[in-house]
Amino acid sequence: MIKKQLPAHWLVIDWGTTNFRAFAMGEQGDVLDKVELSLGLLQVKEGAFAIELENVLSGWLAEYKHLPIYMAGMVGSQQGWANVEYVPTSVGIEQLAHNAYRFELPWGATATIVPGVSHQSAEGLFDVMRGEEVQLFGLAKLTGMADLVAIMPGTHSKHAAFNKGQLVEFSSYMTGELFSVISTHTILGRGLPETGALTDNLAFLKGVREGQGEQLTNTLFMARTHRLFNNITDAEVLDYLSGVLIGNELKALEAKQVQVYLVGGGKLCERYQLACQELGLESTYINGDECFIAGMAAIQKVMNNDN
Amino acid sequence: MIKKQLPAHWLVIDWGTTNFRAFAMGEQGDVLDKVELSLGLLQVKEGAFAIELENVLSGWLAEYKHLPIYMAGMVGSQQGWANVEYVPTSVGIEQLAHNAYRFELPWGATATIVPGVSHQSAEGLFDVMRGEEVQLFGLAKLTGMADLVAIMPGTHSKHAAFNKGQLVEFSSYMTGELFSVISTHTILGRGLPETGALTDNLAFLKGVREGQGEQLTNTLFMARTHRLFNNITDAEVLDYLSGVLIGNELKALEAKQVQVYLVGGGKLCERYQLACQELGLESTYINGDECFIAGMAAIQKVMNNDN
Known part of the structure; x- marks a missing residue:
């Protein structure tokens, strides 16, 4: 080498x-x-x-x-x-x-x-992030926005809010990790075709809509009954499940009807963008690496000015 | 033998x-x-x-x-x-x-x-049960009630309603299966003490209360942050998780404030009873086997009278 x-x-x-x-x-x-x-x-x-x-x-x-x-x-x-x-x-x-x-x-x-x-919520519950804070300050830098709402999809997806240039609150959602264990280890993922590719937008969007239901653990079971009643095919189950979990996550923002930034990898953010669109949420994608680098540059600059 | x-x-x-x-x-x-x-x-x-x-x-x-x-x-x-x-x-x-x-x-x-x-919900979504219907007709027989609400805890927990002696509606909740895969396969269950016994009522009830939150996938993450901030010990994590999932499931009934029957095994139903109590839901436990047998006897009787 x-x-x-x-x-x-x-x-x-x-x-x-x-x-x-x-x-x-x-x-x-x-x-x-x-x-x-x-x-x-x-x-x-x-x-x-x-x-x-x-x-x-x-x-x-x-x-x-x-x-x-x-x-x-x-x-x-x-x-x-x-x-x-x-x-x-x-x-x-x-x-x-x-x-x-x-x-x-x-x-x-x-x-x-x-x-x-x-972050400690109004109910006294703590939430934490490591790494995303750098991306968030990078996002603020790149967009020039002092007030913003960002979604950072992933294993433990984050929703964060900036106010006057300060990171004021955020919440984690176990969307990515739950998708992984539910599709791998529960009855919902059993006997699916090998491909497992997330390619079916209609099944995904059906999941997004139905993921708005009151009780997630009930809606997840629909991945099973939809198969039983031929409402979705075996090949569509993972798309539907992904839609349910992402749709459910976005419920937290839907009521606010704010404009959101999607920060992360292109492929996953694209799915979130489809979901946002379905729910009437306006979203803008910004590459996660670019945010990370811009954030680190901004932090480094502060540190160097201090010295 | x-x-x-x-x-x-x-x-x-x-x-x-x-x-x-x-x-x-x-x-x-x-x-x-x-x-x-x-x-x-x-x-x-x-x-x-x-x-x-x-x-x-x-x-x-x-x-x-x-x-x-x-x-x-x-x-x-x-x-x-x-x-x-x-x-x-x-x-x-x-x-x-x-x-x-x-x-x-x-x-x-x-x-x-x-x-x-x-069962097809008002939203057009299907739900299914196999086996629980026998227990439910047994429950109606044993209690002499034509109108009742029952919870049948388990892998896919069921909530069912009888009206004038007819099973009119029900919903499934993946509580048991999610508890199993989340505690076994996600970061939340990592590095817990071997015992894993569900014995801590305080951590369980804390979970039940916090499981009432809006977003289950956010509340589940609290099993991690509570550990980080020493709000629960490693030995309490599974109790807390169980509480969150059961508490979340019971949200579906809480608003109705009905008297519910708990049908199933004694150990699991005991936990549900604690949770019901915490949420102000009046519950009565009836053994699942007894319901199953009474239901089968009632079905057999109808079949024999037909012949």
Whole structure:
């Protein structure tokens, strides 16, 4: 393998439970190169974060030992490299920057881990995020909006609200993880054709509409009865299920009828966009990586101005 | 093994997806003996229902070849012995009896499979049950009530309403199956102590209350954040999760503030009773086997009067 000779000035890393993504950044905040690996926290042996990171970097870049590294995600959790305490809402970008954890890497460079954010609801219940807060401040930067509502689809989908440039509240929905375990491990997914591709918009939209019902655990059972009564085919079951779960998640926003940003990967956001359309919610897609990088650049800027 | 010499007149069998339960009935409708096996439909090789049944009976009873057999449950489904069509609501006991499927067993006795019931909601969505309809008519018999609301906790929990002696509507909730897959396969159940016993009433009741929230997939995530913020211990997570799912299911009845019957196994019904109490719902427990037997006796009586 030929190591890349890049005029990189710093590195940005999104290090989550199952994925690792690193971006080599140029002087102007431009992305020079990108590496994506299935090297999530679960794959890293206890205490071996520095070793794993150096393995990746030394195989990728000819020169990396002088590059400051900015990280976010579950890497800053109890199960991660260092347990960086959550910053409670409301959170401005300054608080994220000031509460970041900075330490020296074995090869001499400086590492920074951006803290996650916690939110306590009116009912006193806590919610948490790690990594999405960087994307959200990037989204605010890219759109120039001080007030916004964003949906970040995923394993634990997030709905977040900004007010006057502050992250003021957010909630998590287990949409992605539930889709995965329900389709893999319950009777609803049994005996489906191998393809399992999410391609059928009609079945998906039927799910979105029916996912508006009062009781999710009842609506999920319809994936079974629709099959029994030939209202959907075996090939459509996963689309229907995905629609039910996404539609149910969007109920939380439907009443507000706000304009929402969809932040994340293109394929999943496309499904959310279809669902939003079906429910009369106006949505705008913005790439999650772009938000992450813009957010990290903004945080880095605050930190550097502080020094 | 000594085969039992019983003055049995007929046999009642509840044959489901994962379990098989047979009761030897005396002349007066009294249960002489009972057999319970993990011999669900999933364990029976295709087309081998008669062979499996004769295996069980010949090992259990000295004389069985003359005994009529009454069955209900998934044995009457597409994946079962014979696909007995659902009877649509409203359903009286006569319709169940008249639509039962009767056939001769290889050893000369008569077998009867009671049909399941389907219900179409006001929104046009179908729901189905197989086996619970027998318990419900037994419940009506045992209580002497022509109008009642019953909860039948389980893998796919059912809420059913009787009106003037007719089963008029019901809904399924995937409470049991979701509890199982969420605690086994999602992040919420990861790293819990081995015991996993459901013993903590306070954590359970906290779950019941918080399960009343608007968005189940958000509330489920609280099983994670409560752990993070030390609001519940690792040993309490499963109790909390169970509470959230049962509490969420009971939302469907809470508004109606009716008196409900809880029909099923004692241990699970006890948890539902605690939850009902917490939500101000008056509940009465009746053993599920007793309801099943009483229901089968009532159906058999109608069938015999017809002949």
